[in-house]
Amino acid sequence: MILTPRRIVGLALIALALACAALADVIAPHDPLRSSVAFLSPPSAAHALGTDELGRDVLSRVIHGARTSLVIGFGAAVVAMAIGAPVGLFAGYFGGRVDVVTVVLIDLFVSLPGLVLALVITVMVGPSLQNLALVLGFVMWPGVARLVRGQVLAIREATFIEAARAVGGTPAWIISRHVWPNTMRVAAAQFAVSVSFAIFTSSSLSFLGLGIPPPTPDWGGMVRTGYDFLAINPLLSLGPGAAVTVTVLGFYLVGSSVE
Amino acid sequence: MSALLEVRDLTVRFSGRGQVVNAVHRVSFDLAPGETVALVGESGCGKSTIGLAIMGLTGVARAGDLTGAITLTFKAGKRRDLMGLSDRAMQAVRGNEVAMIFQEPMSSLNPVHTVGWQIREAITQHQGASRTAADDSALGLLKQLGIPDAERCLRAYPHQLSGGMRQRVMIAIALSCRPSLLIADEPTTALDVTIQAQILELLKRLQAQTGMAILFITHNFGVVAEIAKRTMVMYAGQIVEAGAVSEVFHAPRMPYTRALLDSLPRLDRAAPGGRLPAIPGQVPSPSALPPGCAFHPRCRYALPGLCDGRTPALEMCDDRRVVRCLRWTEIAA
Amino acid sequence: MLTVIVRRVLLAIPTMIALTALLFFSLTALLGSPAAMMLGQDASPEAIAAVNARYGFDRPLHVQYFDWIAAAIRGDFGRSHTTQQSVASAILPCISVTLELAFFAIVLAALGAVITNTLPAGRRVLGPFVVGANLIGITVPNFMLGISLIFVFSVGLGWLPSTGWAPWSAGILTHLTHMILPVLTLSAYYFGVFSIVYRAEYRDVEKRLFIQAARAKGVSRSRVAFRHALPNAILPVITFVGLTLGQLTGGAVVTETVFSMPGIGRLLVSSIASHDFPVMLAIAMMIVIGVVFMNLLADIAYTIVNPQIRID
Numbered sequence: 094m095i096l097t098p099r100r101i102v103g104l105a106l107i108a109l110a111l112a113c114a115a116l117a118d119v120i121a122p123h124d125p126l127r128s129s130v131a132f133l134s135p136p137s138a139a140h141a142l143g144t145d146e147l148g149r150d151v152l153s154r155v156i157h158g159a160r161t162s163l164v165i166g167f168g169a170a171v172v173a174m175a176i177g178a179p180v181g182l183f184a185g186y187f188g189g190r191v192d193v194v195t196v197v198l199i200d201l202f203v204s205l206p207g208l209v210l211a212l213v214i215t216v217m218v219g220p221s222l223q224n225l226a227l228v229l230g231f232v233m234w235p236g237v238a239r240l241v242r243g244q245v246l247a248i249r250e251a252t253f254i255e256a257a258r259a260v261g262g263t264p265a266w267i268i269s270r271h272v273w274p275n276t277m278r279v280a281a282a283q284f285a286v287s288v289s290f291a292i293f294t295s296s297s298l299s300f301l302g303l304g305i306p307p308p309t310p311d312w313g314g315m316v317r318t319g320y321d322f323l324a325i326n327p328l329l330s331l332g333p334g335a336a337v338t339v340t341v342l343g344f345y346l347v348g349s350s351v352e
Numbered sequence: 353m354s355a356l357l358e359v360r361d362l363t364v365r366f367s368g369r370g371q372v373v374n375a376v377h378r379v380s381f382d383l384a385p386g387e388t389v390a391l392v393g394e395s396g397c398g399k400s401t402i403g404l405a406i407m408g409l410t411g412v413a414r415a416g417d418l419t420g421a422i423t424l425t426f427k428a429g430k431r432r433d434l435m436g437l438s439d440r441a442m443q444a445v446r447g448n449e450v451a452m453i454f455q456e457p458m459s460s461l462n463p464v465h466t467v468g469w470q471i472r473e474a475i476t477q478h479q480g481a482s483r484t485a486a487d488d489s490a491l492g493l494l495k496q497l498g499i500p501d502a503e504r505c506l507r508a509y510p511h512q513l514s515g516g517m518r519q520r521v522m523i524a525i526a527l528s529c530r531p532s533l534l535i536a537d538e539p540t541t542a543l544d545v546t547i548q549a550q551i552l553e554l555l556k557r558l559q560a561q562t563g564m565a566i567l568f569i570t571h572n573f574g575v576v577a578e579i580a581k582r583t584m585v586m587y588a589g590q591i592v593e594a595g596a597v598s599e600v601f602h603a604p605r606m607p608y609t610r611a612l613l614d615s616l617p618r619l620d621r622a623a624p625g626g627r628l629p630a631i632p633g634q635v636p637s638p639s640a641l642p643p644g645c646a647f648h649p650r651c652r653y654a655l656p657g658l659c660d661g662r663t664p665a666l667e668m669c670d671d672r673r674v675v676r677c678l679r680w681t682e683i684a685a
Numbered sequence: 686m687l688t689v690i691v692r693r694v695l696l697a698i699p700t701m702i703a704l705t706a707l708l709f710f711s712l713t714a715l716l717g718s719p720a721a722m723m724l725g726q727d728a729s730p731e732a733i734a735a736v737n738a739r740y741g742f743d744r745p746l747h748v749q750y751f752d753w754i755a756a757a758i759r760g761d762f763g764r765s766h767t768t769q770q771s772v773a774s775a776i777l778p779c780i781s782v783t784l785e786l787a788f789f790a791i792v793l794a795a796l797g798a799v800i801t802n803t804l805p806a807g808r809r810v811l812g813p814f815v816v817g818a819n820l821i822g823i824t825v826p827n828f829m830l831g832i833s834l835i836f837v838f839s840v841g842l843g844w845l846p847s848t849g850w851a852p853w854s855a856g857i858l859t860h861l862t863h864m865i866l867p868v869l870t871l872s873a874y875y876f877g878v879f880s881i882v883y884r885a886e887y888r889d890v891e892k893r894l895f896i897q898a899a900r901a902k903g904v905s906r907s908r909v910a911f912r913h914a915l916p917n918a919i920l921p922v923i924t925f926v927g928l929t930l931g932q933l934t935g936g937a938v939v940t941e942t943v944f945s946m947p948g949i950g951r952l953l954v955s956s957i958a959s960h961d962f963p964v965m966l967a968i969a970m971m972i973v974i975g976v977v978f979m980n981l982l983a984d985i986a987y988t989i990v991n992p993q994i995r996i997d
Contacts, residue, residue, distance in 0.1 A: 201704070204928050204976050209935040209953065213712075213969065216957045293826055297939050300828045301954055316828055320943075327836050334829035342824040407901055439906070447903035454901075459894035464916045464992055474902045509992045525902060 099350045106343025113159035123150035125157040125310045133325055142328045146318065151329060154310035155336050161311050162292050162340060165225050169291035170284050172230020173237045178280055180234070181241025186249065195238070202235040208297055220303045229291045237283055244279045285348025289341045296337045312337045354425060356532060356565050357383040357406070362420035364401050364410055373638045375401045377589040378420070385425075385532065388559065388566040390580035390597070392573065394635055398589040399569045403535040406567075407452055408434060408442040424449060427532055448478040451526035455538040457518035461510035467521050468506030474528045493524040497554060516547035523554065530562060537569045552578050573616055577601065582672075585609050588636055588646040591666065595673035605675040607651045607683065645678065653683055690985055697981045704973045709750045712966060757970070763963040767956075772967045776952065779936075782850060783948035786940070787933040789864065790871035795926055797872070798879035802887055803915050805906045815880065822877030831870040831943035838866060849944030867944040871937050875929055882925055887918040920991055927983020934975025935968070 113120065123140070129148035136143045142151035184195040214228045298304060299313025307314065312333040319329030364376040376398040383389055391399045404410045405418065412418045422434040426449055434445065446452075454460040462470060471490040475481055481489065487506070494502035497520045510518055519539060526534060536555070540548040556579060559566060568580055576583055577597060584594040585606065593606040604610040611631045633650040636642055642649050648659035655678075664678045677683070737743040741752070756762070762772035801815045821830075839847040849867035851859045890896065891914060899913045900906075936950025945951075949968060956964035 201700070201977075201980075204931050204980055206932040206935040206972065206976075208938055209932075209950075209972060212938065212954070212957065213965075289824070293824070296826055297828060300826075300939060301942060302958070313828070316832065320832060323832065323836055324840050327840070330832050331829075331836065334826070334832060338825045338829055341826070342820070345820075345824050409897060409900055443903045443905055445903070446901055452898075452901040454894055454898055456894050460898040462895045462899065462913050462917070465913075473899075473904065477903050511993050522898075 097350060099346050103343050103346030103348075103350070106339055107347065110159050110163060110340040110343060113156045114163045117157045117160055121150075121153035121156045123153040125149060125154040126308050133322060133329075135326055136328060142332045143326045145315070145329055146322065151315075151332050154315060155312070155332050158310040158312045158315065158333060158336065159340070161222070161305055161309060162296065162337070164222060165229065165295045166288040166292040166340075166344070168223070168226030169229035169233060169295070170287035172227055173233035173287050173291075174280065174284055176230070177234035177237030178241050181238035181243075182245055184238070185242035185245025192242075195242070199235040199239050199242075203239065207232045208294055211294060211298060212301065212303065215298060215303050220298070220305065222305060225295055225298070225305075226291075229294055232294070233287050233290060237280075237287065240283050241280060282348045282350075285344045287348075289344035289348060292337065292344070293341045354431075355382040356385040356387075356425050357567075358421070358423040359383075359402075359406070360421040360423075362402065362405055362422065363418070364398070364405055364412065365417040366412065367417060371639050374589050374641075375638055376405065379586075379589075379591055381584060381591065381594065383533065383565050383567060386559070386563045386565055387582065388568060388580045390568045390570060390576040390583040391586060392570060392576055392583055393586035394571055396635055396638070397586040398638075399586050400537050403452060403537050403567065403569055406434065406450060406533075406535060407446055408437070408439065409446075424533075427530075444478070447474050447526070447531070448529045449531055450533045450535065451529070451531040452535040452537065453519075453522045453526050453539050455541050457515050457522055457542065458510065460522055461518055463510055465509075466506065467508055467510065467513070471506070471521070471525050471528060474525045478529045489528065490524070493528055494521070497524050497558075499524075515543055516550065519543060519547075519551055520554070523551075523558070527558060527562070527564075531564060533565045533567065534559075535567045535569070538571070540575060541570070541572065548575070549578075555579065573601070573613065585612070588641055589638060590646065590676065591674070592647070592676040593674065595670070599670070599673060605669055605673075605680045605683070606677045607653050608647045611650075611652075645676075653679055655679065689988055693981055693984050693988075697977055701974055701977045704977065705754070705970055706750055708969055708973050709753065709966070710746055712969060713746060713749070753966075757967075762967040765956075765961055765964050767959045767961045767964075772963050775964060776949065776967060776971070779947055779949045779952045782946055783933065783936045783941070783950065786849070786864070786867055786871060786937055786946065786948060787930065789868040790937070791875060791926060791929055791933075793868060794872040794875035794879055795922060797876050798883050799915065799919060799922065802880060802884045803910050803918075805910050819877040819880045822873040822875070822880075825873070827870055827874065827937075827939040828943050830873055831866070831940060834866050834870060835943070847944070849941070849946040867937075867940050867946060870943070871940045878929075879922055879925060883918060883922050886921050887914060890914050890918045893917075920987060923986050923990060924983050927979050927986065930982075931976035931979030934979070935972040 117125075127149060129144065131144055132146050132148040134140060134144045134148075140150050140152065142155065145151055145154070180195065184192045211228050211232050214231070215224065218224050218228065295304070296313035296316075299311050300317050302314075302317065304311045304314045315333040316330045316337075319326075319331075319333070322329050359382070360380050362376055362379045363374070366373045366375055379398075379402060381389075391402065393399045401410060406422055410418060418435065420435065423431055424434055424445070425431050434442065437445070461467070468487065468490055471493065472483065472486040475486040475489055476483075479486075490506060491502050494505055499505050499517060499520055505513065505517070505521070510521075513521065522539075534555075539555075540551050543551065552575065555566065558564075566579070568576070570576060580597050582595065583597045583600055584591050585600070585608065586592065587608050593600060593604065593609045600609060601613065604613055608631075611629070614629050615631060617628060631650055636646060636649075642660070644658075644660040644662055645651070645654070645664050648654040651659065654660070658678055662678060664676045666674045666676045667680070669675050669680060734743075741749060744752075753763075760773055762776070764770065765772050765775050768775065801811060801818075804811075835847045838845040845866055846863050847866075849863055851863040853860050896909060896913060899909045904913070934949075936948045936953060938950035938954060940946070941948040941950040942954065949971075952964065953968050955961075956968065
C-alpha cells in the first residue's frame with residue numbers, strides 16, 4: 094500500500110484513536126467516573142478541557158470514550174461485512190433471479206434513512222454495546238453487499254474468468270482463487286468506510302439519547318449534556334464532538350483512498 | 353503563392369509522472385490553399401497530436417512543452433503564428449479559420465443536445481446570427497451534405513442517427529463557418545466501408561466547392577490514395593518521408609514506407625511466399641526511442657555502426673520529395 | 686417514454702403495499718404488545734386488555750393492517766397516546782417545517798456542489814478547498830457542525846439565533862435568519878455527497894470526445910463546462926437528490942434536535958421516547974411511502990432528462 098499524504102493523515106488519526114482506546118487507563122490524567130465538587134470549571138492546568146456538570150474531568154472522559162466508539166465501530170463493520178460480503182458475492186456471481194431480487198431489496202434498503210432505521214430498532218431492543226453494533230451492522234450490510242456485488246460483476250466480465258473456466262475450474266474454485274482476492278481490496282476499503290459511518294451514526298444516536306447509558310463516557314452523550322452548558326464551557330460539547338470528527342475522518346481518509 | 357499553413361519545428365512533449373515523452377519532434381511542413389495532404393502513420397506516431405497542436409488543443413501542462421511555429425494565413429489576409437495566441441484568441445480561430453472532425457461520430461456529438469442545437473452553436477459562436485438565421489443555415493448545410501429529411505434531422509438527437517449521418521453532421525458543423533483548413537482526424541476509420549466511400553466523395557466534392565485545404569490524418573493507405581495528392585509518412589513523432597502520393601506509393605524511398613506498403617494486401621499481385629510480410633518488432637514507446645534512427649531495429653536495411661549511431665535528418669531526394677534515411681541513396685528504388 | 690413511466694408507477698404500488706405491510710407487521714410484532722409498550726412494563730393485565738380492546742390490538746394483524754390503511758386514506762391516523770389529539774393534526778404542522786428545511790438544504794447543497802465543481806477556474810484554483818469542504822461535510826457529524834456553528838455565530842458573535850424555528854407570522858426576516866444555521870448544517874453533508882458523485886461523473890464526461898469537439902468549434906472553456914459537460918454529468922446527481930428527499934421524509938432528526946425545530950424528525954424522537962405508538966407508526970409508514978415515492982420521482986426525472994432514454 095502506497096503511502097499518500099491522505100493515507101498517512103488517516104492512519105495517524107486512527108492510531109491516535111486506537112491509542113486512546115487501548116491505553117485510556119494509562120493516558121487519561123483522571124478517573125473518568127470520579128465526580129467532584131468542582132463542577133463546570135473552566136480549562137486549567139489540572140483539567141485541560143475543564144470539568145463537566147458532575148465535576149468529572151472532560152479530557153479523561155473523552156479519552157475513555159474512544160473505547161466505546163471504536164468497539165461499536167469495529168463491531169458494526171464486522172457485522173456488515175459478515176452479512177454483506179457473502180450476499181454480494183453470491184448475488185453477483187450467480188446472477189439470474191437471485192441477483193435481481195437481491196438488487197431490488199438492497200436498493201430499497203439503501204434508500205431508507207439509516208439513522209431513522211437504527212433509531213427505531215435500537216429503541217425496540219434497547220441500547221447496549223452489542224445491540225448498537227448489531228443494529229448498525231444491520232443498517233450497513235446492504236451498502237456493503239451492493240459494492241461487493243458491483244466488484245464481482247466487474248471481475249466476472251473480465252476474460253480471465255472465461256479462461257479459468259475453459260481450463261475446467263468449478264464455481265467454488267473460481268470464486269476462491271480469482272474473484273475473492275480482487276474483491277478483498279475493495280472490501281478492506283469498505284470496512285474502513287463502514288467503521289467511519291458506524292461511529293458517525295452511533296454518535297448521533299447517543300446524541301439523541303440512545304447511547305450507552307451513563308456513567309460510561311460516550312462521545313455523543315457527552316455532546317448532548319454539554320450542549321446545555323455551551324455558554325459556560327463550550328469544550329464540554331466541542332471536545333467530544335471533535336473526537337468523533339477526528340476519528341470518523343481518520344477511517345474515512347484511509348477507506349476512501351483505495352480505488 | 354504563399355502557403356496557407358506553415359509549420360516549423362513543431363515539438364510537443366507530454367510530461368507527467370516524472371516522465372517526459374516526445375510525441376512530436378521538430379516536424380515542419382507547408383500546406384497550400386485548397387490542397388489535400390495526408391498524414392499517415394501507425395497509431396501512436398504523433399499524427400493526431402499534430403492536428404491538435406494546430407488547433408491549440410493538446411492540453412500540454414507546461415509552456416516549454418509546446419514549441420515551434422504554426423503560421424496561418426487568415427481568411428482576412430493577415431498571417432499569425434498560432435502558437436503565440438492566447439486561448440481566448442484561439443477561440444476565434446477554431447471552427448472558423450480551421451475546423452476539425454474526429455474519428456468517433458457517436459462520441460463527437462453531445463448526446464443531450466439536438467443536432468440542430470449543436471450546428472447552431474457553431475454558427476452563432478462565430479457569426480452572431482439570430483436563431484432563425486442560424487437554423488436556416490443549418491438546414492441548408494444538411495441539405496448540401498445530402499442528408500434526407502433535413503428538418504427532422506435538425507430536431508433529432510445524435511443517438512437517433514446512423515454512423516454515416518452523424519459523420520455528415522460533424523462535417524456540417526465543421527464547414528458551417530467556411531474554414532480555409534479542415535483537419536480530418538481518421539474520420540472514416542469507425543465507419544462501414546460503403547459509408548467510408550460516400551464520406552470521402554463528399555469531402556472531395558465540398559473541397560471543390562469551397563476551396564478549402566484538408567489535412568487528412570489516417571493510418572489507412574487506401575484512403576490516402578483516394579483523397580490526397582501529397583502525403584507525409586510519420587514514424588515515432590517525426591516525418592520520415594513526404595512527397596506526391598503517386599511517387600511515394602510507387603517508389604518509396606524510406607524503408608519504413610516501403611515495409612508498410614509491402615504489408616498491404618493487394619489484388620494485383622500475390623504476396624511473396626503466400627504470406628503478407630509484416631514489419632518485425634513493435635513501434636517504440638515514445639519515452640524509450642532507440643539510439644540513432646528510430647526505425648533501425650525493425651529495418652531490413654539497417655547497417656550496424658551506422659543506423660544505430662547517427663540520427664538521420666530529412667533530406668531532399670527529388671523536387672518536393674524528402675526522406676529521412678541514412679542509406680536512401682544506396683537502397684534501390 | 687410514457688410506457689417506461691407507467692411501468693415504473695405500476696411497480697411502485699405493489700412495492701409500497703408490500704413494504705408498508707412489512708413495516709406494520711414487524712413493528713407490531715417486534716414491539717410485543719403495543720399496549721404494554723404504551724402503559725409500561727408493570728401495567729395490570731386488565732389495563733392492557735382494556736387498551737387492546739380500545740385500540741383494537743387484539744384483532745388479527747392483517748385486519749388491523751387493512752383497517753389502518755383504510756383509515757389512513759381517509760386521513761385518519763388515530764389518536765396520539767400522549768396528547769390525545771389526532772395523529773394527523775400532530776404531524777401536519779411538522780411536515781411543513783421539515784419540508785422547508787430539507788428543501789433549502791438540498792437546493793443549497795446541490796447548487797453548491799454542481800457549481801463549484803463545474804467552474805473551470807474553480808476546479809483549478811479552488812480545487813483543494815472544495816475537496817476540503819467535501820471532507821468536512823461528510824465526516825463532521827451534524828450535531829457537531831450545528832453546535833459549532835451555534836457557538837460561533839450565536840453564543841460568540843451573537844449574529845444569529847440559536848434556535849431554528851420562528852413561524853412566518855413573526856416576520857419573514859426573522860424566519861429566515863432562524864433558518865440560516867440549520868440549513869447550513871444540514872446541507873453540509875449532502876454537499877459532500879453530491880460533490881463526490883458529481884465530480885466523479887464530471888471527470889468521466891470531460892474525457893469524452895464531444896468535449897474536445899466542442900472546443901474545436903471555438904466554444905469557450907466556461908461554455909463547454911456549463912452547456913456541454915454539466916448537462917451530461919448532472920444525471921447521477923438527480924438520482925441522489927431524489928434519494929435524499931426520500932430519506933428526509935423521516936425528518937432531519939439530529940439537525941432538528943440541535944436547533945429545536947418542530948419538525949418530523951423531532952416528533953419521531955419524542956414519540957419514541959414517550960412510547961406513543963400511533964404516532965410512531967404513522968411516521969414510519971410515511972417514511973416508507975415517501976422513500977418509494979421519491980425513488981419513483983427520481984427515476985422518472987432521470988428518464989425525462991436523459992434524451993437517450995426519453996426518445997425511443
